[in-house]
Amino acid sequence: VGLSGGERQRVAIGRALLAKPRLLLMDEPLAALDEARKAEILPYIERLRDEAGVPVVYVSHAVAEVARLATTVIVLEAGRVAAAGPAEAILRRSDLVPVHEAEAGALLDMVLAGADPETGLTRLTGTAGQLLVPGLAMRPPGTRLRVRIPARDVLVATERPRGLSARNILSGQVATVTPSGADVAVEIDCNGALVAARVTAAAVRELGLTPGRPVHVIIKSATFDPSGIGTLRPTVEI
Template sequence: MSIQVDVQIRRGAFALEAAFEAGPGLTALFGRSGSGKTTLIDLIAGLARPDRGRITVGGAPWVDTAAGLILPPHRRQVGVVFQDARLFPHLSVRTNLGYGRIFARHRADPVAFAAVTGMLGIDHLLDRRPAGLSGGERQRVAIGRALLARPRLLLMDEPLAALDEARKAEILPYIERLRDEAGIPIIYVSHAVSEVARLATTVIVLESGRVAAAGPAETILRRADLVPIHEAEAGALLDMVVEAVDDATGLTRLTGAAGRLLVPGLSRPPGTRLRVRIPARDVLVATERPRGLSARNVLAGRICGLAPAGAETAVEIDCNGARLVARVTAAAVRELGLVPGRDVHAIIKSAAFDPAGIGLLRPPTAI
């Protein structure tokens, strides 16, 4: 299932003109405040009408202005999750969940109900009222309600923005499961690099109502010129597998194309596939293998690109097919003679490994 969007709309002084395609997994719409993310969600959900354009979901046209077609929201089979959960306060969680079903116009399916509540970890909350739930629990119920309407597409507009860090950490694994198990494309609006890095299969960068870049999360997020919020947050995403707990250090040993990494604070069983984000600011470059260094993680590689990143330079390093990126000053580039093709060592500071930023990874199943 995929979705194709090619739309134009003017809202006051703001003009949106955007085209993109989203496949299975989670597609992040990423951009500064005011870049048009919510406008795009409104157009896909049917809450706004484009001046011109087409939206097609799984081959079915939802919008085709040339043909005079604009399906109303209730005929779009789309689930929407907003920043606030928007549950009915006087109803139990179980009844709130049922509301999605009523609009889907089909009868209760106890198997689907149990699968959704199990996936979101909300079985034990069914008889409670929203007021007694934490913010994270409420959002999980809101996601469950959207899923039980059997949408062909799930739109999530900054679903974690109103939660504190602890609640965000609690809900992120459920969104990972949703991405990997729900079997429907998810379009996810965020301006938090860490969230996008952890969750996104594909990233669409919006700038002033236009698509500035689109592609796999690994490719987009390491480019400082495309990470629009704070270029210091650009970084690499490495696909790694848990090997074992290292006896000597008690750290978890991860292995991947780039080599081995020792990471603190992870309790994942061997064989677990992870996405590890390594911010460019936490990577140093050495032209010889460093000795007498406190950093444990040193990966050998070859410079494959240099790009300006604000006052500094982003050095892209190919470590056996995996790409790392380091931010260094222009002076260091000159003094160390950093040029494409040069063999180097990337030293990863331990600050790079924030356990909250390490996500579970499973390839999305094609549907």
């Protein structure tokens, strides 16, 4: 009987674990799989990370995969270490995640609180505030999640907007403003959780976006890809 790409990958991981390794190296393990097979095997890799008790070095160019799985990230450039640190700190930096390859963004630790009866969306709570996202109804309340928000999908307002279709509005204040190519990378501190936004230099001037300025962060519910939201195990390194 033929095996799917995802099944073959699980068999390969199982064979590696039978050798009782002290360290597991996964070099682009999903590169040859289509999106459906990736969605099939990513939860399996999460279980491997959380339950096998084996340190994992996961090598990938796919920022979405790294954001979902990693707790510590090392960025290599021309064979040298360009940066290393917690995933949420490294993946926010637009200088380390080029726009032509992927988009830098925030990683937020959230807890699934339940379904919102008015919208049919799933309600998440965390340090940054509340988020309404689609497609997580099958996960039980109390599940700890890591949610990635690409900087390009974040709008910044100096006044709380009204009459808006976007479901998610977080309050905070500007933490940093850093020129990044033709745009500006802005970090907003939402109760201690940092959200990244990418805006134009003109917007920075017109809105007066300087450190300490109170602002509102606006995120559409449609921004969130359920396949990119992973379970969170903060005490396990990968």
